[in-house]
Amino acid sequence: MPRRLGYSTFRWRRPASNFTRWRWVPLLALCLTLSACSTLDYYGHLAQGQWQVLRARQPIAALLQDPAVDAGLRQRLALALEARRFASAELALADNRSYRLYADIQRPYVVWNLFVTPELSLSPELHCFPIAGCVAYRGFYSQSRARGAAAVRQLQGFDTYLGGIEAYSTLGWFDDPILNTMLRWSDERLVAVIFHELAHQQLYVANDTAFNESFATFVEREGLRQWRAARGLAPADPQGERQREQFIALVLASRERLAQLYASGLPEQQKRAGKQAEFARLRAEYRALREREWGGVGRYDGWMNAPLNNAKLLPFGLYDRWVEAFARLFEQAEGDWSDFYRRVAILGKLAEVEREQALHCLLQQSPAAREPNSLPTKVYCN
Known part of the structure; x- marks a missing residue:
């Protein structure tokens, strides 16, 4: 499942500066990269949401010196700042103010992404923009607004999936902060995501999500390996990564069978029945894998037990293909x-x-x- 947005570009980066120097034009340009909508109301929603994130930012260095800040929060922010320095010094990633700031936005996710597909197709509903190119989702800063948009598409007969996102990158237009939404993660995952998002600032190719995400994922993984070595930490336990790879392979195989079903000449009624049979097969294969390989403990039970549809399968494979x-x-x-x-x-x-x-x-x-x-x-x- 997607855990973040990842927008940036090696052509459209701009130097960091204070928000007060900017006009609303670049902010609206950023909104065009977050998602697409035919109404100014939607663009206004995106502009307002990004502005709320920006105005909540505080320098981490100052927070670390503030005795009123909770000791646990100081520890996590100190780790983030150390990882940020490592990213520039050792991984040759951008040395800017991104992830040297902190913002508490008072909610569990910063954005909710809405994926939409036809009932009998795996083709996503695309949204295209001048800078970011085409992406397979729309982003919302408001969960209720995202749910409303999903409900409308469901009434129109489409499959939808709504995923909460803890972090994203803004193409270098703004100094991205560490968010409170990111601090629920383990120390290792927090460090990894800082590397991942800074990689998006390093390079972005419009209309090629698999390329962008695979590149950032490699930087994340190799960067984390070097981070562990530099700090004298033990290598990562391969068990979790192996389980993740097995789960993704299971979902991708199911998606391929569905693609073949939808491309067949069968009547729609038979395709609908085949679709439900395929999801039942996916759940059965997951249970068998969990018992056979994972000792009966399933890290993906929540995802698998929730309703399945075409849109829910879209994000898989994008982060790992290359x-x-x-x-x-x-x-x-x-x-x-x-x-x-x-x-x-x-x-x-x-x-x-x-x-x-x-x-x-x-x-x-x-x-x-x-x-x-x-x-x-x-x-x-x-």
Whole structure:
């Protein structure tokens, strides 16, 4: 499931400054990247929501010196600040004010994302913008507003899924804060998300969510590995990651079977019956996996036991599709982060078909075939 938005771009970043220097034009431009709507009322909702986040920000350094601040909060913010310094010093990520600020927005999620699909299709309802390109959801700062929009689409016969989001990046338009919504996470996850979101500030390619999220996920994982090593922490327990991969594989297999069902020439009534049978199969396979591999403990029980539909399956696969390709590109860069980002930027400037071909080729390369000095400006697969 998605845990964040991830917007940013290597062409549209702008230097950090105080909000009082800006007009409403860039704020409305940001709103266009968060989601799409044909009404100014919706844009106004996004502008107001972002403004509420911005005005709640406080410098973390000042909070750490304030004796009135809860000791537990100070500890978490000190960790975030340490991770922020590490990101710039060791991972060559942007050295700006993002994640050096804190904002308590007094709610559990900063944004709710609404995914919509037809009843008998896995094609998402897309929303497109000048900067961010097309995305498969609409974002809302108000849960009630998001629920209302979902209810309208359900009445129109569409499948919907509403996911709460704890953090997002704003393309470098604003200095993104650590949010109270992020502090429910473990220390490790908090550090990882800081790396992930700063990676989105490093690079963003319009209309290619899988590329953007896989890139940020690689930076997150490799950055976290280096963070642990630098702090003398034990390597991550592979059990949790293995369970996550198994669960995602299970959902992706179900989604592929549904795609084949919807593309068949069967009557709609049979497709509807097949859809429900597939969701029953997915639940049964999950229970079997939980008992066989996980000792009967299911970390994804809540997600699986809630109603299933096409829209709920949309986010899967976006964060992981090209992670191994980026890992191999990092090897070609011999672990040099700046060189790695340069190579990724070259990939990002390719046409979509060429970029996907290059990523496939990176996945297919054996370690002996990787040439440290090669750049993926044009890749030919054998």
